[in-house]
Amino acid sequence: MQSFETIRARATERKGEAELERLLSESHAPRDISTLGDDRVLSEFSKRIFQAGFNWSVVENKWPGFEAAFHGFDIGRNAMMSDEDLDLHLKNADIVRHAKKILSIRDNAIFLSDLAEAHGSAAAHIGGWPTDDHIGLLNLLKSRGTRLGGMTGQYALRFLGRDCFILSRDVVTALGVAGVIDGPATSKSALEKVQAAFNAWHAETGESYTRMSRILAMSVG
Numbered sequence: 001m002q003s004f005e006t007i008r009a010r011a012t013e014r015k016g017e018a019e020l021e022r023l024l025s026e027s028h029a030p031r032d033i034s035t036l037g038d039d040r041v042l043s044e045f046s047k048r049i050f051q052a053g054f055n056w057s058v059v060e061n062k063w064p065g066f067e068a069a070f071h072g073f074d075i076g077r078n079a080m081m082s083d084e085d086l087d088l089h090l091k092n093a094d095i096v097r098h099a100k101k102i103l104s105i106r107d108n109a110i111f112l113s114d115l116a117e118a119h120g121s122a123a124a125h126i127g128g129w130p131t132d133d134h135i136g137l138l139n140l141l142k143s144r145g146t147r148l149g150g151m152t153g154q155y156a157l158r159f160l161g162r163d164c165f166i167l168s169r170d171v172v173t174a175l176g177v178a179g180v181i182d183g184p185a186t187s188k189s190a191l192e193k194v195q196a197a198f199n200a201w202h203a204e205t206g207e208s209y210t211r212m213s214r215i216l217a218m219s220v221g
Contacts, residue, residue, distance in 0.1 A: 002178040004201040004212065011219035020218060027214050030163035034127030038112050041123050041160065043073040046105050048156040049147045050096050058096070065094030070105060075116070078109035100147075107146035114144075127162065131209055132199045134164050135191045158210070165198055165213035170221035177220060 012020055033041075046066070051059045069092050071077045081103075089095065089102050115122035129137045137157070142149035148156065154166045165171065167185045175181050180197040181190045201212055 001180055001197060001200070004205050004207070004215075007174065007178055007201075007219050008215055011215045014220075015218055020215070023218060024211055024214055027210055028158055028161060030208050030210050031161035032127060033161050034121070034124040036123040036127070036160070038075050038116055038122045039073040041126065042075050042078065042105070042109055042112055043067065044160050045108050045145070045148060045153075045156050046070070046073065046101075048152050048159065049101050049104050050098070052147070052152045054096065062095055065092070069095050073105075073109075075109040075112045075122070078105050079113050081106035081109075104146040108148070111145050126157075126160075131163055132202075133195065134198075134209065135195045137164075138191075163209050165194070165209050165216075167194070168217055170217035171213055174216040174220045178216075 015023065043066075047059060047063060050066075067073065069089060086099065086102060090097050090099060095102075112122040115125050119125040126137065129140075138149075138153055141153035141156075145153065151166070151168070154164070157164050158166055172181075172185050175185065175194060175197065176183075178197070181193055183190065185191060185194050198209055198212060201207070202209060205212070207215075
C-alpha cells in the first residue's frame, strides 16, 4: 500500500499546491454532531434521500417547504405519520411528491427514535461512533435505516459534519491505484481493507478522514 505522502504528491502534481488547498477548503469541515437535535439528523437524511437520482438544486430550493410540511422533522411526529398525512403530502406542491421517499421519512424517524431510546440521542450515538470504524456506522444506516445505503448515507454523514470518507468513483479508483483494493469497495473484505488503509494514513499524517478522502479523489480526478 502506498504512503499517503505519495498520494498527496500525486494530487499536488495534478492540481497544484494552491488549487489543492483551495479545493480542500471548500470541503465540509468536520464538527461535533453529537450536540445536534435528532430533528436535524432526520432532516439531513431526508434531504439526501430526496436528492438521490434527482436535481439537487430543486430539492434545496424546496427545502423550506419540506421543513414546514414535516413539522421541522420532529422524529416523534414523523414516526406517527398516518395514511392521511401521506395523502396530504402527496398533494403538497411545496415538496417533491415521491411516495416511497416520503414514507422513508417515517421509517427513519422510527429508526432514530429507537436509537434515541437506547442511547439518549440518535445524534450523540452517530456522532460518537468511532471514526476508525466508519464502515460499521455505514452498515448501521444500511441495515436499520431506509434508503440510507450506498452513497446516500455517506453524503448525509458528510453534510451533517461527521469526519468520514466517501467512496465516490474517484476515491475508489484512487484506492485501487494505492494498492488498497483491486475492485469495487462493496464486499465486507474490501470495506475492511479501506477502513484499515484510512486508519493507517490517519496515523501517518494526522489528517482528518474528510481531507484524506478529498485528497484521494483529487489524486486521480
